[in-house]
Amino acid sequence: MQLPVQSQSTMYAEPWEAGAGPADLVEIARAADRAGFDYIASCDHVAIPRRLAPAMSTVWYDPVATLAHLAAVTERVRLLSHVAVVGLRHPLLTAKQxxxxxxxxxxxxxxxxGAGHxxxxFDVLGADFERRGPVLDETVDALRAALGPEEFPEHHGKFHDFEGLGQRPRPAQPRVPLWVGGSSPAAVRRAALKGDGWLPQGDPRDRLPGQIATLTRLRADAGVEGPFTVGAITEPLYVGAPGWDVGRRTLTGAPQELAESLRAYRAMGVDQVQVRFRSRSRGELLDQMASFGADVAPHL
Incomplete structure (x- = not known):
């Protein structure tokens, strides 16, 4: 699940999040750990211009700081940047963090x-907005090198060039999973050819089969093999019968009903689903997470 509180776009933030903070994030991360969630995720924006602030808000916690803080209070749940706009930074800086x-x-x-939007x-940080796609393509290659096993990674490209510069500590994983976010044709191609997984951005259910077919074809045509994780973001969820207006798109009902609906994603070829729960308070969110982990997940 994407963590609440750490990003508060009006597209998805609940009213109670405006008054929430670090203590709430800690309790939610611990609840995800207990309930068996695979990952918790944090977004990435450096600064929001005034023209976008009414819709996006300016509340965007730094993902590295946020996930590191929550790593210290959890034991097993994975930590996902969804997504890091890595084209804003030099790949050696991103790799170090x-x-x-x-x-x-x-x-x-x-x-x-992801590419960013x-x-x-980009302008204030001196990054190239117009060429952010090609920059991201190369940055993924540079990050593969910089996050690999070598203490002195090497990369020679059009936008970045480095060798003979050591970085420790190295990642604990032999290969850090790299998932590519976005649903544009360019993003899907990037995920298929360069990623270990795909994170769609707002694709409804009826669009996913076509996107997954494209991913599969692109990988086959290029001879790309190996594990690949296809993701999806579900409709908002509410376990049980809500006593308040949760919106017409929200999936509600008994655990087995919700599980049956979510199993349709697996039938499409999806490997992991990112869920979001409607809630009026931190307490209600924690209850929803616990109910999902205990009563819905076993049916998936």
Whole structure:
């Protein structure tokens, strides 16, 4: 699940999150750990321009700091950046931050990357917004090298060039999973050819089979083999019968009903689903998470 509180876009934040903070994040992360969730995720934005602030808000916690903080209070749940806009930073800087996070957490990092969409962030940081796609393509290659086993990684490309520069600590994992986010044709191609997984961005159920077919075809045509994790973001969920208006798109009902609906994702070829629960308070969210882990997940 994507963590609440750490990003508060009006598209998905619940009203109670406006007054929440670090203590709430800690309790939610611990609840995810207890309930058997595979990962908790944190977003990445450096600065939000005034034109977008009414919709996006300016509440965007730093993902490395947030996930490192939560790694220290959890034991097994994985830590996903969903997604890191790695084109805003030099790959050696990104590698230093996330390798340290993987090292400190005992190998629980999943590095999710994406191209980004806020021009002003790129402009103020001196990054190239117009060429962010090609930059990301190369940055993925550079990160593969920089997060690999070599203490002195090497990469020679059009946008980045480095060798003879050592970085320790190394990641705890022999290979950090790298999932590519986005649903544009370019993002799907990038995920298929360069990623270990795909994180869609807002694809409804009826669009997923076509996207997955494209991923499969691209990988086959290029001869790309190896494990690959296909993701999906579900509709908002509420376990049980809500006594309040949770919105017409929210899936509600008994645990077996919700499980039956979610199993349709597996039938499409999806490997992991990211869930979000409607809630009016931290307590209600924690109850929903516990109910999902205990009563819904065993049926999946």
């Amino acid at each position: 996330y390798a340290t996070l993987d090292h400190l957490s005992g190998g629980r990092l999943v590095l999710g990357v 806020v021009r002003e962030e």
